Structures are given as structure tokens and as C-alpha cells.
Amino acid sequence: MIHHRPSLRLCPALMLAALNLPLAAVAGQSTTAPFTVVETGRSYASLQDAINAIGNARATIRIAPGTWRQCAVQEQGVIVYEAATPGTATLSGRACEGKAALVLRGTGAEIRGLSFSGIKVADGNGAGIRLEKGALNIAYARFENSQQGILTAADPAIRVFITRSTFSGLGTCENDAGCAHSIYIGDIGSLTVRESRFERGTGGHYLKARAAEVVIEGNSFDDAAGHATNYMIDLPAGTRGRIANNWFVQGRDKENYSAFIALGAEDILHPSAGLRIENNEARFVPGLSRQSVFLADWTGERVVMQGNRLASGIKQYERR
Numbered sequence: 001m002i003h004h005r006p007s008l009r010l011c012p013a014l015m016l017a018a019l020n021l022p023l024a025a026v027a028g029q030s031t032t033a034p035f036t037v038v039e040t041g042r043s044y045a046s047l048q049d050a051i052n053a054i055g056n057a058r059a060t061i062r063i064a065p066g067t068w069r070q071c072a073v074q075e076q077g078v079i080v081y082e083a084a085t086p087g088t089a090t091l092s093g094r095a096c097e098g099k100a101a102l103v104l105r106g107t108g109a110e111i112r113g114l115s116f117s118g119i120k121v122a123d124g125n126g127a128g129i130r131l132e133k134g135a136l137n138i139a140y141a142r143f144e145n146s147q148q149g150i151l152t153a154a155d156p157a158i159r160v161f162i163t164r165s166t167f168s169g170l171g172t173c174e175n176d177a178g179c180a181h182s183i184y185i186g187d188i189g190s191l192t193v194r195e196s197r198f199e200r201g202t203g204g205h206y207l208k209a210r211a212a213e214v215v216i217e218g219n220s221f222d223d224a225a226g227h228a229t230n231y232m233i234d235l236p237a238g239t240r241g242r243i244a245n246n247w248f249v250q251g252r253d254k255e256n257y258s259a260f261i262a263l264g265a266e267d268i269l270h271p272s273a274g275l276r277i278e279n280n281e282a283r284f285v286p287g288l289s290r291q292s293v294f295l296a297d298w299t300g301e302r303v304v305m306q307g308n309r310l311a312s313g314i315k316q317y318e319r320r
Contacts, residue, residue: 034064034089047072047091054079056107063089063114071096071103078108078134086113086140091128093118100130100151108135119146124175127151131158138162145169147180154186156212161192168197171204171229173255179230185209187237187269194218201229203255210237212270217244221260223251224285230256236266238299240275248282250292259296260314263303273301283311293318 033043035050038060044050047070050061060080065088073096081102083089091101091114098121102109109131116128127148129136133155142165143149149167152158162183173179181204185191191211198206199222206221206229214235221232232248248260260282263272282294293315294308305317 032064034066034068036062036064038062046070051079065089067092067117069093071101073097073103074106074109076106079106080110080112081114082111083113083115087115087142089113090115090117092116095119095121095126097130098122099125100127102128103130103132104136105131105133108137110137111139111141113140115142115144116149117142117144117146119148121147124172124178125151125180127180131160133158135159136161138165141165143167143170143182147172148184149182151180151184152186152188154188154210156187156189158186158188159190160185160188160211162196163192163194165196167199167206169200169202171201171206173203173228179204181205181208181234183207183209185211187211189213190241191215196220198222198232199225201226203228203230205229205231205234207232208234208236209239210235210269211239214239214241214243216246217242219246221246221248223254224249226251227253228255230254231259231262233261234265235261235263235272237269238264238272238301239270240272242276242278244276244278244280246280248280250282250284250288252285252288257290257292259293259318261295263295263297264299265296265320268299271301272297272299272303274304275301276304276306277308278305279307281309282314284313289313291315296320 033045035047036043056076058078062084067090071094096103119126128143129150131152149170167182170182187210190213191209192215195218197220295317298320
């Protein structure tokens with residue numbers, strides 16, 4: 001049996017204490033407890049308390065508009081985290097366990113319309129979401145101005161699906177732990193990223209994934225305002241699947257401009273034969289002239305490349 005705390009309705013002073021925020025930071029936000037478990041109607045001042053109330057069940061936590069300087073850890077259950085109004089609720093500036101605003105190791109989680117901002121930790125891997133176990137679906141989310149957007153463990157049982165989300169101002173290579181990236185996916189079962197935007201990277205790669213299978217379709221990788229960035233897509237362990245109908249623009253300020261997509265540059269964990277890279281468009285920012293490669297391949301396996309529209313100076317394929 002799941003036991004719920006009584007509904008909390010906080011005055012501004014209590015809200016201030018619960019969130020450890022200056023009064024100015026909560027101006028214009030709801031004066032009631034911001035985290036509501038939809039199935040019970042009970043509200044909580046702490047996101048962690050709302051998660052604990054759900055336990056090993058399935059439920060939705062609806063988050064009120066505002067910037068909430070909180071983080072939380074999900075240990076069990078299947079939880080949907082949704083903004084009451086998409087794009088108006090942000091988890092900012094706090095990382096649990098020195099990892100992320102949300103540390104997820106339950107059965108599953110879904111993110112709807114939330115934003116994550118300003119997450120930084122000592123080892124340089126501060127993320128909006130650290131996924132350690134379970135399935136994860138993300139839609140209409142925003143990750144910005146942090147060391148990393150999403151970071152996952154290595155677990156073949158993990159599946160990640162991302163759609164219509166934005167990754168902006170992410171990545172760093174300034175720490176001893178190595179580079180952080182806009183998205184950094186470990187050796188998992190599958191990754192799908194659709195209709196999402198990557199922009200204004202601040203180091204590392206825009207999308208790095210060791211997944212056994214990927215579907216990367218209909219996204220934009222806009223490096224025009226990037227700083228000290230590397231590849232748009234790095235698949236260092238090999239992979240199968242499809243990279244299609246994406247738009248790429250490479251900017252001027254690069255740590256490595258030698259390729260847009262890299263395949264098998266590190267440890268080969270998965271076969272890549274049959275990977276399809278098709279109907280993408282790639283170019284440089286206006287006025288930039290240099291030589292680069294659309295796909296740099298360390299695997300030597302049969303990759304299908306067709307219908308890609310590449311600007312002058314971009315070679316379609318290079319074996320490395």
C-alpha cells in the first residue's frame with residue numbers, strides 16, 4: 001500500500017524555506033506546492049517527496065510553472081514528469097549525487113515539456129538527466145547551459161527515445177574526467193532521436209552514442225554559434241540503424257572539423273554493416289571554406305550512403 005502525505009499548501013515564506021530560494025526567485029510562481037501526483041491529486045513542496053509517494057507504482061508528477069532549484073532520484077516505478085504548461089517549468093542549478101537534476105534508475109520514466117538548465121558538478125559531467133536503469137522517453141524538453149544534457153549508463157536493457165527537444169549551450173572538455181557532450185549515450189540497446197535541435201555547443205560532440213542501434217532522423221545540428229566543438233554525431237563503438245533527413249551546418253570554432261559523423265573511432269562493440277546514412281544535408285556556415293568529411297569510418301564495414309546533399313569541400317566518405 002502506498003501512503004501519501006496530506007496535501008500541502010504553502011505560504012510564500014514556507015515555500016522559500018522548502019526550496020531554499022531567495023524571495024525574488026519565486027516571484028510570479030505558484031504559491032501552492034508545485035509538484036502534484038496527478039492520480040491522487042496530492043501536492044508536494046519537494047519533487048523528491050512526490051517521487052517517494054509514488055514508490056514502485058505508475059504515476060504522473062505535474063510540475064507547476066517556475067524555475068525550481070531542486071533535484072531528485074527515482075529508485076523504482078514508472079513516472080511521467082510533465083510540465084503543467086509545456087516549456088514553463090525548469091529544474092535548474094541543482095544536481096543530486098553529484099550527477100544530475102534527475103537521476104533515474106527505476107523501471108521507466110518519461111519527460112514531457114520540462115526544461116533543465118545550469119547543471120554543473122565538480123567532475124564536469126553535470127547533466128539534466130542521468131539515466132542509470134530503465135527505459136526513458138523524452139518529448140518537448142529543453143536542455144541548456146549545462147555541462148551535459150543527458151548521460152546514460154552502459155546497459156543493453158536501456159532504451160531511449162527523444163523527440164522534438166532542444167539541446168543548447170552544452171558540452172565541455174575542460175575537466176579531468178574527459179569530455180561531456182550534449183547527449184552522451186552509453187552501450188545501450190537502442191537510441192532514437194527525432195525532430196530535435198542541437199545548437200550552440202560549448203565543447204565535445206553534439207551527440208555521442210555507443211548504442212547497438214540508432215535512429216537519428218529529422219534533426220538539425222546547427223554549429224554556427226558553437227565553441228570548441230567536435231563531431232556532430234560520434235558513434236565510437238559501431239552501430240546499426242539509420243541516420244536520415246537531418247540538417248547539418250559546421251561552424252568556424254572547432255576542436256575537430258575533420259568530419260561531421262564518426263563511426264567506430266574507439267572500441268568496436270557492435271557491427272555496423274547495413275547502417276544507412278541517407279537524404280541528409282550538410283554545409284559550412286556562410287563564408288567558411290575548408291575541407292571536411294561527412295562520414296569518417298574506422299570500421300570498414302558496408303555502410304549505405306545515398307541521397308546526401310553536401311556542400312563544396314565536404315567529401316562524402318573516408319576510410320580511417
